[in-house]
Amino acid sequence: MESTINSAKIMIIDDDVHMMDILSMVLQKYNYQVCSYTEPVSAVQKLKEEKFDILIVNYLIAPINGEKIVELVREFDKEIYIILMSVHKDLKPSIDTMKNLDIQAYFEKSSRFDQLIMLIQSGVKYIEQINRIKDMNLKLEKYLIDFANILLNTVGAKDHFTESHSQNVSKLAVEFGKRLNLSKEDLELLRLSGLFHDIGKIGIPDSILLKQGKLTNEEYETMKLHPIMGANIFGLSEVFKTLSPIILSHHERIDGKGYPNGLSGNDIPYLAKILAICDSFDAMISRRSYKESKTITFAIDQLIECSSTQFDKELVDKFVSYYNQDHSFITDIYPNNEL
Ligand SMILES: [Fe+2]
Ligand SMILES: [Fe+2]
Known part of the structure; x- marks a missing residue:
């Protein structure tokens, strides 16, 4: 099903309860469906069971850090748009980590919230594009199968x-x-x-x-x-x-x-x-x-x-x-x- 900006499902994983409450409130104001977890293991389990569009995860979280969480999630979900957060820029993940784990965005908690909203909005647009391409591929595949069957029937008739x-x-x-x-x-x-x-x-x-x-x-x-x-x-x-x-x-x-x-x-x-x-x-x-x-x-x-x-x-x-x-x-x- 295609997501729209207003129906995007977002999962936040952060052990900073105060920060998470504010974030959830702000995001709900924008009509996003938000699901928050302070505990990574159950969060990953939830992501396995339910499809989310965007994952916002704190880089420094225990008992598994943000990098490990992303690694686990990428094993079963290659599409989810991931925004990694950290408290300070000195604690941010390396470019290699961002590339290897296909993390699309990074946000510093000290920055302004509207910047995070912009990152989320580009994430939603990205997901919409992916869904559109998937729809087109499905249609194309259907046409190809039709075409292939026509060819087969042509030989079969002979x-x-x-x-x-x-x-x-x-x-x-x-x-x-x-x-x-x-x-x-x-x-x-x-x-x-x-x-x-x-x-x-x-x-x-x-x-x-x-x-x-x-x-x-x-x-x-x-x-x-x-x-x-x-x-x-x-x-x-x-x-x-x-x-x-x-x-x-x-x-x-x-x-x-x-x-x-x-x-x-x-x-x-x-x-x-x-x-x-x-x-x-x-x-x-x-x-x-x-x-x-x-x-x-x-x-x-x-x-x-x-x-x-x-x-x-x-x-x-x-x-x-x-x-x-x-x-x-x-x-x-x-x-x-x-x-
Ligand atoms: Fe032959
Ligand atoms: Fe043959």
């Missing part, structure tokens, strides 16, 4: 196999990535590149894409263009361009015999190597018009057989051991496939 294949590869890559302890950002890249890795097939003629039976050499060469076409589609997008190198390299092989660039070893992006394993695994265990599905065990054995040639050996070893530790890694995504 080739149903690609639609379910993309969804499975995406899910499997994310599950694999989670077990590899990848960052949230990398997991999102895997999720999206899984969904869109074959989007370039949109540019392959139906006579080749939907052909029943074996492709001729010439047709196969055309089919091999789909990673480049996919990478080009996303390369033009400011937001999605990070997917391009992953999409481009999802058919590269560790031994350099893949396509389109014949990259080998670590020249292949790490996320593309993960995707390649999930892509082939799904292709093996899925039924298509021209072939029956293979069992999960068969597909696992194939991955092992092709590690060091087609796939990264270390990654295949991990994939296999995650499966051996817990079959649900695979069976949750493929409940109907034979083991």
Whole structure:
């Protein structure tokens, strides 16, 4: 919810009861909602439970000083606007502390109160801006998801196999990535590149894409263009361009015999190597018009057989051991496939 100047919630932590009473009175006159604490531990607990816009904290307070309080608060709240107070300028925090703990303002108790009010008002404006940006980002994200779904439906309308294949590869890559302890950002890249890795097939003629039976050499060469076409589609997008190198390299092989660039070893992006394993695994265990599905065990054995040639050996070893530790890694995504 967006805060307005009149509804901003302020927490004051100070052991100087007299000062706190005056401060609370003045702030309430400005219609701010004020909550005061003389004891830091319960104050931090309250901040954990309830969202505040601004925190005013005394630098020298016991048993935990202001710096430590801010450190604790920053662990769970990166947005709250923090004003640190001290009795005298000789006792103020260092610039490094201000920077490291993201403290936005400093106030000396000896200064005039109206200066503190001005600091609070800039804090409220800052919070309003942050909330506006968050709203815009949410809208933008929604548009992007809509756009992504339109693209997926476009490919799905042409080739149903690609639609379910993309969804499975995406899910499997994310599950694999989670077990590899990848960052949230990398997991999102895997999720999206899984969904869109074959989007370039949109540019392959139906006579080749939907052909029943074996492709001729010439047709196969055309089919091999789909990673480049996919990478080009996303390369033009400011937001999605990070997917391009992953999409481009999802058919590269560790031994350099893949396509389109014949990259080998670590020249292949790490996320593309993960995707390649999930892509082939799904292709093996899925039924298509021209072939029956293979069992999960068969597909696992194939991955092992092709590690060091087609796939990264270390990654295949991990994939296999995650499966051996817990079959649900695979069976949750493929409940109907034979083991
Ligand atoms: Fe592909
Ligand atoms: Fe694929």
